[in-house]
Amino acid sequence: MRIPLQLFTAGGDDVGRSARSRVTCKYKCGEACWHEPGNTSDNTYFRDVARTALSRRTVLRGAVGAVVAAGATSFLTACGDDTTTTASGPYDGMRFDSVKPNTDDALITAKGYDQKVVVRWGDPVLPGAPEFDFDNQTPEAQAGQFGFNNDFAGLIPIAGVPGHSYLVVNQEYTTEQFMFRGYKEKEPTEKQARIAMAAHGITVLEVKDSAKDGSLTPVVGPRNRRITASTPFRITGPAARTDLVKTTADPTGTTVLGTIANCSGGITPWGTMLSAEENFNNYFSNTSKVTDKAAAAHLKRYGFEDDSDYHQWGQFEPRFDLAKEPNEANRFGYVVEVDPDDPQSTPVKHSALGRLKHEAATVWVVNDGPAAGTVVVYSGDDERFEYIYKFVSSRKIKEGDKRHNMGILSEGTLYVASFSSDRPVTVEDAAGTGKWHKLMTVNADGSATSYVQGMTAAEVAVYTREAADKVGATKMDRPEDIEPNPATGKVYAALTNNSKRGVDGKPGRDATNPRNENKNGQILEITDDHVGESLTWDLLLVCGDPAEADTYYGGFDKTKVSAISCPDNVAFDPHGNLWISTDGNALDSNDGLFAVALDGDRRGETKQFLTVPRGGETCGPIIDDKRVIVCVQHPGEDDDHSADKPFSHWPDGGSSQPRPSVVAVWRRGGGSIGM
Template identity: 45%
Template sequence: MTISADTDQRTHLPIIDHARGKRSPVTCRLKCADACLGPECNTSSNATFRSIAQTAFSRRALLGGAAAGAVVIATTSLERPTAAVAAPAATGLPFTPIAPVDASVDSFVVPEGYTWAPLIRWGDPVLAGAPVFDIVAQSPAAQAAQFGYNNDYIDIIVDAGGLTGVLVANHEYVNPDIMFAPSSDPAELRRRSEIYKAAQGMSVVEVVRDAPGAPWRTVPGGRRNRRFTVDSPFALTGPAAGSELVRTAADPEGRTVLGTLGNCAGGTTPWGTVLSGEENFNGYFSSPATTPSRARYGFRQRPTSTGWETWDKRFNGAEPGYENEEHRFGYIVEVDPLDPASTPVKHTALGRFKHEGANVSIAEDGRVVAYMGDDERGDYLYKFVSKHRVNTGSGPGARKQNLKLLSEGDLFVARFTGDSPASEIDGSGRLPQDGRFDGTGEWIALTRKGESAVPGMSVEQVLVHTRLAADLVGATKMDRCEDVEPHPTTGRVYIACTNNSRRGIDAPVDEANPRLSNRDGHVIELVESEGQGGTRFAWSILLLCGDPSGAALTYFAGFPPAMVSPISCPDNVAFDAEGNLWISTDGAPSTIRKNDGLFKVPLEGPDRGRVQQFLSVPRDAETCGPIIRVEDGMVLVAVQHPGEDGSFAAPNSLFPDYGASGAGTARAPRPSVVQVWRA
């Protein structure tokens, strides 16, 4: 087999509905394999269960026929989220909100009184012996030792003393057209294809600083530095590990997977490990949609942007013995950045779907709870509750126990119920008569005590074909749940629903997803009614995003819309030590073409819902991360796919070097981790 010649992606991509605001069709092709071009993968009708209860769900049906099962959902009236209370005044990160920056501007913009600098860029050395980055002399070996491409989730785990730590970053996908000049040489294309493997995955990099609040700098060749690529070994854990569904010719035991793919957002655990979500993994495989599971996960038989399917059997779904390779991606990955000898793991107990990430908190009874979103139109919100309780000891034995917490437990999916008459949810975004979009909900069990809770499905089937299991129990179709994070002090959970331009076409509006053609997205605030380990919750919409001066109706927790910064497509969320929510975006309102940014949203007091833009990233880029350190007066973000719509010969951005000369600089955009601090 040969790899097709590189082409300028821009000339072959239609301007699709989702991309009319700001997002480039190139991003849609490379990041999510044009998931928005077609109808939803979720063709289930979750509003009724009349036909579901009449058909048994067998493994044979799962792999070659229709899937069915039965469940009864009960709803209970619950109290609404608690009222806001007065909040302390902000002290560590005071700023005047910046104005939105036009999408044609190639600048990184911060508020007055702040400055910025890249902490680490694509190609910067990570491992000992790594060469200085040279964009015209890239190689697989060099890239495997350098910082990867398109970083998404980031965190710095600070050591005792506060002056050293480790940065952990995801690398979601690559853009061949701005990494390399066009070529038609098969040998060169194969070499580049190997570089794409090395450029993805994750990085662990030691960092140091001179004083608390001072900028960090990386330590190339640090003792704890690591690179995880598409060929790095990962251990499978949980009930599906070793099952026939995850065995391949190369791994007949089904317990060791090479590589991690499509790593998007993530989370940091109380025991100091980092979780990463494998999101758009289907786009790396050329696999015919010959089964309900393949169709439900969006697999198609077509050339991929990396070309791996032409020379690596693992990514060709037609290769005998490798049909299950795709079942080995789509999990939550856990990496221990403090132990450079540790093997990273993939947790099957948390289900297989397009994980945006996972964020962990400790429930009232000591069990660990992980909240997760499936980032595709019409898919679901999930929760995992561990079987065992966290060990709060400080010794190595306690940490060893905690490293196993995500291997056993119960998996749930959410069903939302609104409390307003259906006639008041008209798709416009107009509030119902009670003054807000809100209601109750239930966490429906998919697994219980290590066994399946879905009739007709084994526990292995539930955890490998999680979307099909969730279809059967009647979960609520959501507008792309991306980051889902519990507040560190209140316990309220915030769900970033980034957008769904086909709401009303593939699924009707409901009170939890109340706008037709929801291009701007919304944020839901969820309150667990029985504690975080319980099965019932109350919810309300905190933000209906968009341009308040535009035609679409918006809502900002009751704060006057004329006094907020325009915001669209909420993606990653984080909290500061003062309790504020921070939102990074992946798209601008469809009525205005502005660069993505980072926004602060107070959650308490008179400013609750007041969206304030803190920074803006360069042309074509997406804001990821972020890390908010009020105590240091510092913010860090990952700048993903700057200049995505350009080419190698004609770059659309020069971020972050902006024409600087010297070792390690390049006349090309470089995805980077950026730190912003008070000047």
């Protein structure tokens, strides 16, 4: 039965919003949810093109069978016995008791699992860095310590050192009122501002496996690195060396200081970390003093506003004052690449992947056929009514040739997606087709071609949102993490929520975004012709209270699922199950981590594996056979609290201040996760 959706009516200010605190919105995204969306383009928000009717079976069969069939078959064969394909019990990887919703000030895991913090904000990373002292912080100490508000995490084995890995983690943003006692909003001291700058960026930390359990122990040594808001980066691609990115301090347009607002990311097959610069707009002051009309219009499209700058770095660093350096804004919003094997290397900002509020940068490698070795990178633009992108490399991967592979993301074609359907707007059995629109191609010699009328390739690279507007991309409900399933090649996109859909003349519901005032989000399943321009899609989950008619859990019995709200990051376990972390749970519970079955008659079964402490967000999940790793971001962030009145005392307990941390979880007594 199809479930038609009612058109909800607009209510008060909180209708359609998640449960994220306003203080988090201030420092993380400049209160984006409280401003008008930056996308005011008049392109069709959903491409209403007649298509041949599609059944769910057709969509699942998809367009990429020839590309992934061999790998998928061998993977699924290895998964185990018939219990993975029948309704007799939970699938492998999901054999645990679901955690109940709660508001505890603790990280609560499934029964039978243990946990341990790997690293906390302020823990020493570099040799010689002091132990953390909340009341005696300095910029110099923070530059050698683990940064604030960890988001993405990845593990990269260290060649030749068994049992040791690089734990690579980005630090998304700082919430100064929870870092300093007596902090005055928008009135930081220079010392406070420079501590915050040092708390941003990326951490590369050597960790050692335990022989007894799934815990990880940091190794403070020469392999470690802290990248901050002041670390030099090399910018590559069509934006480099152009007038769009040149500044007083960098007249060549080749070197950018720092990376900020890093959200999700990815790990490359050649052993590097990709990290995605997201809400960079709320670090700049004096937007209204930019007098050039074209420059002001570009800034508006990316959400720059005078009242969004809660960090106030422009008081102490002229480059963050747009009245003095308007081009500095064009030097952030990229996918960055870091080589953990070389702590002295200069990290890269890849303008060939476009400039937007990147939420992710996840990699798929085509494994057979003429396109074998082609690298595809998926990314979402995390804001209401923004778009989904992919980059298809023209340089193919060479196993063992890291130098060659580190140039892969500088050559290829950038695309943006539009979606269509001939079906009524329903939550059940929603499906359709889509198209990838070319934006630009970067050639091996560095030259580039724009496919967008009236824009050069450099302009496409720097003003990517405007290029996507022009080709008619589909406006989505906050595209966050987007990741291909290693087992099947299907691509899963977390669409977190959209409080403005269908409100005050904004675009209304459509097949891929089926609810107005969407406070719970959905998971889009894409079957992609990875190297081509066609795709098919359906909705795996339409999140929210299972008792409500406007929710959908893949066809599974909704009375038997864990309710999920505001999906953010996605990952996969060794059995091919999807795992989802949440941000802003609108169902009166702390955020958490959920496992979801993708195939068979248990498709859509959703089970909660853990919840994070109150005020916190679940980020950066890694799920392998031995352990689950999560980043707990902004524990204790609540509108009525601060460092002078803590809302959480996690992870150290007692009367301690809350500290964002990375946590490892493993099965008590040994054994595989979810088995």
